Amino acid sequence: MTGTYQSVSVVGLGKLGLSLAGCLAERGFDTLGIDIEERVVNLVNQGRAPWFEPGLDDLLARNAGKRLRATTEHARAIEETDVTIVLVATPSNLDGTFSNRFIEAALRSLAEAFGRSGKPYHSFVISSTVMPGSTGESFIPIIEAHSGRKLHQHFSVCYDPDFVALGNTIKGFLEPDLVLIGQTDPDAGARMKELHHRLCKNAPAISCMSIVNAELGKVCLNAYITTKISFANSIANLCEHIPGADVDSITRAIGADRRISPHYFQGGLSYGGTCFPRDTQAYTALARQYGVQAELMNATVKVNSLQDEHLADIVLRELAGVSNKTVAMLGLAFTSGTPVITESAAIKLIRALLDQDLRILAFDPLATDNARAHFGSALEYVDSPAHGLMESGLAVLTLRNSAIKDAVETFCPKSTLTVIDAWRILDPTRLHQRIRYVGIGQNTESRPAKACPTSSRS
Ligand SMILES: NC(=O)c1ccc[n+]([C@@H]2O[C@H](COP(=O)([O-])OP(=O)(O)OC[C@H]3O[C@@H](n4cnc5c(N)ncnc54)[C@H](O)[C@@H]3O)[C@@H](O)[C@H]2O)c1
Known part of the structure; x- marks a missing residue:
């Protein structure tokens, strides 16, 4: 095949795939989304987002029924589009490796449709996170076996992983720092490069390479970021023991060095979510498969889990000096801007x-329903941070969220309240004098602060 892609299908309209499909449509591609979930397909066709992700509702409302359509029929991907991007889930196996079963099922459906069609050529792209080696060992043989067609002659395969973060997926697809394209042949890679040039609003670094290097690159990038997070957490823990030390002063300053960079270098909570913890486990599983030591990755994972214990220790230590043992958990999601609670530091703290x-009052701007589905009546769910603060002796802030920050900074407690600020979003000088401030990663004593502006709030 020659020329650029005009029409694209995305198989898997999940947390990533739907954002990608919306972005492709927004940037002018004729886009067909495919998912086995009829509910998701129907909502997409109505221009409604099935879950919260910043900007997704608007993206779908603008493009559904025009450049974006959705279906449950895989055959339409072959019939109606030039290239099919497979972005389905790859759940973790017990040994930490990723399971390819959903990708393989999707490829079987696509390949059978390709075999039945009279279409001379089709381009396949795998975007899900996979164990290195999967494309060559499994995906290409499946397409050949189920279509009766030959790689190079009738189809191409690329591996094009995503580095986007939940809560920021749309910007992540439209303005990535980098794109990796694993290619079976240079023409297929060039067409994907062209697709990214058109999709991206910025000019990311695009690297074309062999398939296995792109598969490895995906796992290695997240392995590096998690190591950086664990390093920042180690600095934070050290700071707590050294009078006057403050992790932000250090990471902000040394993060200005280009060899380090300030991103994901703050110190506070363990990393969580649907990606980082699984990707680190996959990295160690991969090393194990090849008999290679992965001591650095093992240490990263251990530091991450110790950070959860550390947070619980701080909360329990502070609670020992508080008469009202009710805890307000302000933030439940694993990060800001998402309802996802998978591997969230807040959720692990709640379990402890x-x-x-202990009685726990839980607040989150987006994740309350997910927390309720997980904990049921073990928690009490409040509709505002202030409600949680009013009844608690201790509050834990786990999100970088301006509404929570404002609520705490304007709160006038009736009795002493301890506030533990994981990301140090509060300005301690703005807190009421009855609030004892504890910043993770800082060695500070509670400071005298402002009085209530009106007597009615004291
Ligand atoms: N979530 C993240 O932050 C993130 C970031 C980077 C990469 N990834 C990777 O991206 C991939 C997708 O992750 P996600 O979070 O979007 O998953 P998800 O579970 O939110 O969505 C997967 C979707 O695929 C659909 N699906 C399953 N089998 C199908 C089939 N045969 N045909 C069509 N649709 C099918 C499901 O119904 C679901 O809607 C995973 O490999 C993940 O590791 C995720």
């Missing part, structure tokens, strides 16, 4: 506090 039979 429930083990101590």
